[in-house]
Amino acid sequence: MISQFFILSSKGDPLIYKDFRGDSGGRDVAELFYRKLTGLPGGESPVVMVTTVVGVQGLRTVEYHGDRHFIxxxxxxxxxxxxxxxxVSPFSLLELLSRLATLLGDYCGSLNEGTISRNVALVYELLDEVLDYGYVQTTSTEMLxxxxxxxAVVSKPFSLFDLSSVGLFGAETQQNKVAPSSAASRPVLSS
Incomplete structure (x- = not known):
C-alpha cells in the first residue's frame, strides 16, 4: 500500500523518513516531492504524480522514480x-495521514517541528506499530x-513568568539571588 512515509518541515527539511518496501529511490524522494510541490502554481493539490525516465543523459544517470504518487x-x-x-485510493491515504497527525498529536502534545525532533524515537515506534510493510494495522490510540x-518528551508551555528572571540582553538578574529583608515594612521617616 505505502512505499514510504516522511515528514518534512515547511522548508523541506526531512524530519522523519521511513521506507517500508525498498522500492524507492532513497531519501532523495523527499527532495523530489518538495521540488514538485514548490513548483505547483498557487493552490497545492494533495496528490502529486511523478514519472521520471530511466536512462543516461549526457554524462549523468537519471534516477528511476516510476509512476510514484505522493499523497x-x-x-x-x-x-x-x-x-x-x-x-490506491487517495482518500484512504489522506484519511490515514490525517489519523497519523491526530495520533502524533495525542502522543506528543502539539504537533510541530520541535515536538517531532524531540520525539523521533517515539514517532518511529508509532510508525512501526501503525504500519507493517506499508499496510495499516491500527490507528487507535487506546489499542496502541x-x-x-x-x-514522550513534552515541552512545557510558554509562560511570561519564565521571563521574570531574564534581564537585559538575556543576562540573569539578581532578583532570585537577593536575601529577603524587612525594609518594605519599615516606615520611611523615623520619629
Whole structure:
C-alpha cells in the first residue's frame, strides 16, 4: 500500500523518513516531492504524480522514480507525505495521514517541528506499530497504548513568568539571588 512515509518541515527539511518496501529511490524522494510541490502554481493539490525516465543523459544517470504518487497533508507547518507505486485510493491515504497527525498529536502534545525532533524515537515506534510493510494495522490510540513503550518528551508551555528572571540582553538578574529583608515594612521617616 505505502512505499514510504516522511515528514518534512515547511522548508523541506526531512524530519522523519521511513521506507517500508525498498522500492524507492532513497531519501532523495523527499527532495523530489518538495521540488514538485514548490513548483505547483498557487493552490497545492494533495496528490502529486511523478514519472521520471530511466536512462543516461549526457554524462549523468537519471534516477528511476516510476509512476510514484505522493499523497500529502499539511498540518501545523509540517508536510506528512505517503508515497505509493500502486493504484490506491487517495482518500484512504489522506484519511490515514490525517489519523497519523491526530495520533502524533495525542502522543506528543502539539504537533510541530520541535515536538517531532524531540520525539523521533517515539514517532518511529508509532510508525512501526501503525504500519507493517506499508499496510495499516491500527490507528487507535487506546489499542496502541499497550504497545508503545517510549515516553514522550513534552515541552512545557510558554509562560511570561519564565521571563521574570531574564534581564537585559538575556543576562540573569539578581532578583532570585537577593536575601529577603524587612525594609518594605519599615516606615520611611523615623520619629
Amino acid at each position: 500529502h497533508i499539511r498540518h501545523s507547518g509540517l508536510y506528512l507525505v505517503a508515497t505509493t507505486l500502486e493504484n 497504548r499497550n504497545f508503545i513503550q517510549t515516553e
